[in-house]
Amino acid sequence: MTTAAKLPKALGKTPLLEAIFEVRFRPTIPSAGDVLPGLLFADFRTEYTIVEQLPAGAVPREIRESNPNLVHQPTHRLTAPKAGSTLQVGDRMASVTLLYPYPGWGKFRERVVSLLKSVKRTGLVAECERFAFRYVNVITAPKDGPRLPMLTVQFGWPGHPITERGLHLRFERDEGEFVTIFQISPDVTGKVGDATVSGLLIDIDTIRPKVPATLWDPDVKLLEDAHSFAKQTFYALLTDATLRGLEPIYEDPV
Numbered sequence: 277m278t279t280a281a282k283l284p285k286a287l288g289k290t291p292l293l294e295a296i297f298e299v300r301f302r303p304t305i306p307s308a309g310d311v312l313p314g315l316l317f318a319d320f321r322t323e324y325t326i327v328e329q330l331p332a333g334a335v336p337r338e339i340r341e342s343n344p345n346l347v348h349q350p351t352h353r354l355t356a357p358k359a360g361s362t363l364q365v366g367d368r369m370a371s372v373t374l375l376y377p378y379p380g381w382g383k384f385r386e387r388v389v390s391l392l393k394s395v396k397r398t399g400l401v402a403e404c405e406r407f408a409f410r411y412v413n414v415i416t417a418p419k420d421g422p423r424l425p426m427l428t429v430q431f432g433w434p435g436h437p438i439t440e441r442g443l444h445l446r447f448e449r450d451e452g453e454f455v456t457i458f459q460i461s462p463d464v465t466g467k468v469g470d471a472t473v474s475g476l477l478i479d480i481d482t483i484r485p486k487v488p489a490t491l492w493d494p495d496v497k498l499l500e501d502a503h504s505f506a507k508q509t510f511y512a513l514l515t516d517a518t519l520r521g522l523e524p525i526y527e528d529p530v
Contacts, residue, residue: 283511288523291478292378293468294412297388298371299491300348301401308400309337309367313352316365319394324354324363332366340367361387368405370395376468381503385496392494404491407498408483409506414466415518416475423462423476426518454505457481458513478513482506 303309317327332340333351340346350364350371360375372391374384395401417423422440429445432438440462449456459479466473484502491498511519 282526283507284519284524285527286380286525288525289521290376290378291413291415291475291522292411293376293414293466293473294410295374295378295384296371296410296412297373297384297391297407298369298410299392299395299407300369300405301395302403302405303368304400304402306341307337308398309340309351309365312365312370312395312398312400313354315398315400316363316370316391316394317354319397320354320356320363320390323356323359324361326355326357328353328355330364337367363391385499385503388499389494389496392492396492396494401492403489404487406483406485407487407491407502408481409502410479410481411506411510413478413480413510414464414473414475415478415522416473419474424460426476426515427460427478427513428515429460429513452505453484453486454502455483455485456506456509457483478510480506480510480513482509 313327317324329352330350332346332349335346340349340351347367348369350366350369352365354363354365356362360377362373364371364373370391372387374387378384415423415426417426424438424440424443431445443462445458445460447458449458457480459477459481461477464474464477482502482505484498488495488498514522
């Protein structure tokens, strides 16, 4: 297991396919979700040139507000094709996504800060309910061998072998100020641009509930702390052999 003192600065073979930041909030007016997409587009239109309504946007707002499965769903998406990035916005949420190739935390943080500033300027948010960083990784691996041994996670069924076919693990953990949702599947296939990747899925959603109002300033320390926690959590899942295969790059020789 990788210790915090040995965390790599980057990976030569990054498995990260999607990096997502989402903030959920209480709006100042019920119709905030109808107005927010246009206001955000005004700030980001030079890069996010494509605007589309999502399926939840076709549902009347009154129904969305009364349905717990819809209240935090995005209603509109803004896409920046050249940057491989999207913004999503709904009645009580906003998010920014970066797709592979991941440009690093510094660039991702810039987009998160820009989103928070833009949402705050609208005057349509009363308070933050939670924010989260979600990282979707696929570690490529040969098809002819088990993949769960690539992780430090262990589980079993005494007297019965566990097969990886059709296996999907989901579990949650509370630690300090964060709630983390893990999803692990040993055999997934997805698209990265025109290429197809297959391997071990590691999906980590690090949630910070009970967020101070300073997030909207924006409070970069809150973001840094959450990012660092998510990063440590990911590396804690990897065995030393798995990490070596991803070609870690360290700040200083270790």
